Amino acid sequence: MNYPIPIPTLGWNARxxxxxxxxxxxxxxxxILPDETTATSRKGYxxxxxxxxxxxxxxxxxxxxxxxDELLAFADxxxxxxxxxxxxxxxxxxxxxxxxxxxxxNINNLLVMVNGESVPATYDGTNVANLTITAxxxxxxxxxxxxxxxxxxxxxxxxxxxxxxxxxxxHTGAVTKFPLNYVAxxxxxxxxxxxTRDSGSGMDDLFVILMNTGEALVxxxxxxxxxxxxxxxGKFTLAQPISIRGSCNLGSDRVIITKDGYTNLxxxxxxxxxxxxxxxxxxxxxxxxxxxELTSDNFGWDIQFLPSQSLLLVNVPISDNVTHQHVMNxxxxxxxxxxxxxxxxxxxxxxQPYFGTADGKVMKAFSGYSDNGRPIKxxxxxxxxxxxxPSRKKTxxxxxxxxxxxxxxxxxxxxxxxxxIKISPTLPLPPENAGALWGAGLWGTFGWGQNNQxxxxxxxxxxxxxxxxxxYITVKIRQQSxxxxxKYYSINLKFKGGKA
Numbered sequence: 484m485n486y487p488i489p490i491p492t493l494g495w496n497a498r499x500x501x502x503x504x505x506x507x508x509x510x511x512x513x514x515i516l517p518d519e520t521t522a523t524s525r526k527g528y529x530x531x532x533x534x535x536x537x538x539x540x541x542x543x544x545x546x547x548x549x550x551x552d553e554l555l556a557f558a559d560x561x562x563x564x565x566x567x568x569x570x571x572x573x574x575x576x577x578x579x580x581x582x583x584x585x586x587x588x589n590i591n592n593l594l595v596m597v598n599g600e601s602v603p604a605t606y607d608g609t610n611v612a613n614l615t616i617t618a619x620x621x622x623x624x625x626x627x628x629x630x631x632x633x634x635x636x637x638x639x640x641x642x643x644x645x646x647x648x649x650x651x652x653x654h655t656g657a658v659t660k661f662p663l664n665y666v667a668x669x670x671x672x673x674x675x676x677x678x679t680r681d682s683g684s685g686m687d688d689l690f691v692i693l694m695n696t697g698e699a700l701v702x703x704x705x706x707x708x709x710x711x712x713x714x715x716x717g718k719f720t721l722a723q724p725i726s727i728r729g730s731c732n733l734g735s736d737r738v739i740i741t742k743d744g745y746t747n748l749x750x751x752x753x754x755x756x757x758x759x760x761x762x763x764x765x766x767x768x769x770x771x772x773x774x775x776e777l778t779s780d781n782f783g784w785d786i787q788f789l790p791s792q793s794l795l796l797v798n799v800p801i802s803d804n805v806t807h808q809h810v811m812n813x814x815x816x817x818x819x820x821x822x823x824x825x826x827x828x829x830x831x832x833x834x835q836p837y838f839g840t841a842d843g844k845v846m847k848a849f850s851g852y853s854d855n856g857r858p859i860k861x862x863x864x865x866x867x868x869x870x871x872x873p874s875r876k877k878t879x880x881x882x883x884x885x886x887x888x889x890x891x892x893x894x895x896x897x898x899x900x901x902x903x904i905k906i907s908p909t910l911p912l913p914p915e916n917a918g919a920l921w922g923a924g925l926w927g928t929f930g931w932g933q934n935n936q937x938x939x940x941x942x943x944x945x946x947x948x949x950x951x952x953x954x955y956i957t958v959k960i961r962q963q964s965x966x967x968x969x970k971y972y973s974i975n976l977k978f979k980g981g982k983a
Contacts, residue, residue: 486870488958488974491863492517494817497770501902502955504866508766510957511864511904512819515971516794519815524861524962524969527853528824531837532570532845535559539839540583540782542830545594547608554832555594555606556845557583562596562611565845567833572845576604576611584782586727588629590636590654599627599641605655618647618658628727630675632690633705641727642671642695648707661707663692663700666715670696673724678748679735689716691748693730693739697723699752719752725775726784733763733788733795733813740786742775744768745797745809763795767809767818774799774807783827788813791834792849798829804841823854853965858912860963863971867902867955870978878952878979883944884960885973890914891945895961898976900953910963942972949976 491509494517501510515522536559545553545564554565556572560579563572581600588595593605595614602624603614616623616638626647628639636654639646644667647658663672674693678701692700699721704713722743724730729740730748737748743756745764759765778784783800795811808821826838826846836848846855853859870877879898888894890913897907949958958974 484870484978484980486868486976486978488865488868488976490517490520490522490971490973491865492519492522492815492817493766494812494815495767495819496866497767498765501867506866506868508866509819509864510866511862511959513862514821514823514859515819515861515863516810516812517815517817517819518812520972522863522971524859524964525821526849526968527851527855527859528838528846528848529851529855530570530844531567531847532556532563532565532572533843535563535572535843535845536561537843538583538827538841539843539845540828541585541587542828542832542837542839542845543585543587543594543596544589544830544832545606545608546589548592552833553608554830554837554845555587556839557585558839558843559583562606567835567837567847570845575606584627586627586629588631588636588654590631591652593654595629595636595654597626597629597638599625603629603638614655616647616655616658618660621647621658621660628672628675630677632677633688637675639672639675641673644669644671644694646672646675646692651706659708663694666718667692667694667700668696668698668718670694670698674727674730676730676737676748677732678737680749691737693721693724695723697721697741697756699748701752717752720756721746721751722756725779728785731786731788731795738763738786738795740775740784740797742772742779744771744775745786763811763816764797764809764818766816770820771809774801785829787829787831787836789831789836789849791831792836796829796836798826800827823857823859824848852967856965858963858965860910861961861969863958863960864899864904865957865974867957869955870976872980873954875980876952876954877956879949879956879976880979881977882947882949882958883973883975883977884947884971885942885944886969886971887942888945888962888964888969889967891943893962893964894945894947895959896947896949897959898949898951899957899959900951901955904957904959907959907961910961912963913966915965942970944973 493507495512496508539558541557562576644663690702699719701717706712722741781800785798797809828839893913
């Protein structure tokens with residue numbers, strides 16, 4: 484008998500029990516990106532700039548008046564401008580005090596930079612200069628948060644129950660303190676963000692304060708100094724946010740890394756903590772909670788929308804120099820896990836993602852077919868499947884995989900039974916002279932031979948002998964490559980039916 488195993492287009496599921504999981508999910512999906520019909524290995528990364536002397540803990544984009552963007556890297560108590568064409572790092576400032584963990588804001592043709600220990604500064608495309616911010620009782624160097632709302636800059640000190648705001652159109656000078664102790668139920672500010680909400684009569688831009696207690700304070704208006712133009716419209720209960728870099732806009736919503744998982748602000752404000760359903764990270768909530776429990780105090784938790792890749796990316800810091808990424812296809816909502824891209828800071832700059840590393844490098848991400856010369860290892864394990872009859876044991880014999888892999892003999896295919904995943908042998912590495920992908924090379928620029936014949940033949944079915952016996956069966960497909968992205972189109976299992 485033959486039975487089709489669906490390609491896991493719904494993505495990774497770390498929520499549902501194996502015995503009751505939609506067959507279009509995967510129980511493991513590593514370095515694989517699912518889309519509407521297929522699953523594809525991710526692209527790799529390559530060195531852009533090296534030798535920055537220490538952990539690249541912040542990447543930022545300066546948006547100049549001329550419209551030309553500049554990539555900045557903060558490492559080893561220095562600020563560097565990175566030429567994205569050559570990788571050249573030009574030092575813009577030395578002796579940054581204590582840390583390289585900056586929050587930045589583009590405003591008034593300047594990049595404002597604060598880190599909670601250095602005097603706030605600005606960058607104008609050429610020079611870095613100190614920024615004057617004054618208020619009674621405020622030490623400006625303590626400010627480590629900055630954002631803009633309705634044409635003025637706002638600053639805060641993480642875990643203090645107040646924020647400071649500038650005059651209209653301003654980012655510097657005398658600032659006014661706005662205390663929160665009379666409205667917040669204790670705690671201090673983790674992050675201040677904007678949220679665009681449809682009020683029924685049009686879109687409203689709202690000012691949202693995320694407190695370290697999990698409370699969210701939502702204001703509307705334009706001038707905090709005037710009760711007639713500034714008012715609180717709600718206090719809501721969320722789980723505690725875990726990072727000052729722990730939220731990003733996704734469409735008209737805001738996604739926040741909280742101790743409950745990856746939470747939509749719009750959902751959290753209506754259903755509080757009653758359920759995780761309808762949250763963007765619901766499918767992988769159990770793994771997210773486990774990682775947060777283990778690593779919430781580690782530096783590197785970050786969330787970025789990468790529009791060039793159609794991905795929402797959450798950086799998960801496993802240790803000081805090892806990170807994973809939870810990524811969601813923003814077209815389909817399907818999640819997967821990426822490994823071996825050990826970035827501790829991320830950014831999409833000029834339509835290209837980059838990450839900074841703990842050993843002083845800036846990497847160009849989702850580029851090329853290897854991880855800076857090392858093979859990319861992938862794994863797909865679809866949901867366990869009763870193959871039509873949960874009451875009978877099945878013995879799989881042949882698994883047919885339809886793929887565009889250039890060297891199908893180097894794909895490892897196993898079957899597993901009854902919710903047990905056994906260890907598989909070491910993956911072989913295919914030859915490195917795979918040549919160009921079909922349509923990517925120029926006619927006459929490569930020799931005509933076996934490799935290119937494989938390329939021209941394109942997508943084909945390949946049969947693999949498998950051995951297992953059980954009521955519920957799944958397939959494990961692994962491969963590694965330094966020469967191509969591999970796309971998987973279909974899986975089919977041939978098996979013998981057993982007794983009930």
